[in-house]
Amino acid sequence: MKIASRMSVVDSSGIRKVFDLAKNMKNPINLSIGQPDFDIPDPLKETAYEAIRAGHNRYTLTQGIPELREKVRQRLKEIKSFTAEEVMITSGVSGGIFLSFMALLDPGDEIIVPDPYFVMYKHLSRLLGAVPKYLDLDDQFQIDTDRLKSMITPKTKAILLNSPSNPTGVITKREVLREIAKIAGEHGLLIISDEIYDGFYYDTEYVSIGEFYPNTIILGGFSKEYAMTGWRVGYAAGPAEVLREMIKLQQYTFVCAPSFAQYAAVDALDFDTSIYRKNYTQKRDIIYNGLKDSFDVVKPDGAFYIFPKAPGGSGTAFSTKAIEKNVLIIPGNVFSEKDTHIRIAFTATDEELQKGVEILTKLAQQY
Numbered sequence: 001m002k003i004a005s006r007m008s009v010v011d012s013s014g015i016r017k018v019f020d021l022a023k024n025m026k027n028p029i030n031l032s033i034g035q036p037d038f039d040i041p042d043p044l045k046e047t048a049y050e051a052i053r054a055g056h057n058r059y060t061l062t063q064g065i066p067e068l069r070e071k072v073r074q075r076l077k078e079i080k081s082f083t084a085e086e087v088m089i090t091s092g093v094s095g096g097i098f099l100s101f102m103a104l105l106d107p108g109d110e111i112i113v114p115d116p117y118f119v120m121y122k123h124l125s126r127l128l129g130a131v132p133k134y135l136d137l138d139d140q141f142q143i144d145t146d147r148l149k150s151m152i153t154p155k156t157k158a159i160l161l162n163s164p165s166n167p168t169g170v171i172t173k174r175e176v177l178r179e180i181a182k183i184a185g186e187h188g189l190l191i192i193s194d195e196i197y198d199g200f201y202y203d204t205e206y207v208s209i210g211e212f213y214p215n216t217i218i219l220g221g222f223s224k225e226y227a228m229t230g231w232r233v234g235y236a237a238g239p240a241e242v243l244r245e246m247i248k249l250q251q252y253t254f255v256c257a258p259s260f261a262q263y264a265a266v267d268a269l270d271f272d273t274s275i276y277r278k279n280y281t282q283k284r285d286i287i288y289n290g291l292k293d294s295f296d297v298v299k300p301d302g303a304f305y306i307f308p309k310a311p312g313g314s315g316t317a318f319s320t321k322a323i324e325k326n327v328l329i330i331p332g333n334v335f336s337e338k339d340t341h342i343r344i345a346f347t348a349t350d351e352e353l354q355k356g357v358e359i360l361t362k363l364a365q366q367y
């Protein structure tokens with residue numbers, strides 16, 4: 001069968017190789033998973049059951065149920081006061097990334113993507129014929145704003161931000177965001193800010209660039225903070241002229257986010273998640289303190305990933321060795337144009353993390 005040629009630019013071989021290697025593992029210590037180790041809180045499951053029983057099983061409004069859009073507006077109030085037209089409900093943040101890229105990127109447009117990055121940004125922009133321009137982060141995984149400035153060309157359309165970050169766990173500092181906003185303003189650029197990990201921050205508060213840059217599309221979600229990865233709910237907030245186009249396209253693609261899940265998401269926004277933050281601070285400490293003496297590593301401020309330099313220099317070689325020792329981690333080249341790091345997700349029990357740390361440390365000491 002002749003598959004559309006656009007599909008040839010989407011490549012999932014990196015991650016597939018890892019899962020091929022992992023196939024033979026028996027009871028691995030799995031430090032590769034991008035979802036929390038807890039389940040959706042029980043009261044939110046009850047709301048979802050209730051919504052199904054009450055007959056909320058049909059299409060909803062394309063832009064999402066009004067109750068949830070209102071709640072999202074309340075949640076975002078500290079960042080900015082959005083009108084109802086400036087907020088929509090998406091099918092996860094993935095849905096928001098897809099719709100915003102479709103609405104904004106023409107073939108040939110350049111989008112600046114800090115490297116390392118969440119894989120979807122690369123493949124979706126390429127699928128649309130846009131050109132991801134990779135901005136190497138500094139040694140603390142912050143954005144070097146001079147480097148950013150030097151990458152802007154007449155074709156630059158947007159800057160992608162992801163803080164707290166997958167895969168580094170780093171939160172972009174307020175003063176760096178201010179500088180980025182200034183540069184974006186001078187060049188009339190749009191910012192797409194993926195804030196899916198805004199509920200996972202440890203010693204530093206996360207800051208949204210939406211606070212001081214109006215031409216920002218904020219993408220947020222429920223997958224991580226409430227462990228709703230399979231329920232597919234997220235939101236987008238930003239200039240009405242962009243949101244209108246995203247809603248138009250949602251009508252012909254996703255149609256709407258899952259109905260019962262939108263009702264559960266309304267209650268989620270009243271649910272106190274500080275216990276998860278506390279538990280994940282502890283997991284961050286186990287992994288960081290355990291690795292810092294044997295690895296060259298930046299302490300994560302948020303999310304649930306850590307991105308150490310690979311001992312020996314090759315992320316693929318080190319991950320392969322770790323997998324042979326029954327610890328599943330992902331080579332950095334899945335998230336980067338380089339293969340110098342490894343990504344470890346601390347989404348496991350504390351005991352598994354301790355075991356993983358021991359094995360990885362022993363491996364690192366062989367270099």
Ligand SMILES: Cc1ncc(COP(=O)(O)O)c(C=O)c1O
Nearest residue numbers: 034092093094118166196221223
């Ligand atoms: C940075 C980032 N953005 C978006 C997503 C997708 O999230 P969702 O489940 O809301 O589509 C993920 C999931 O791993 C992610 O890490």
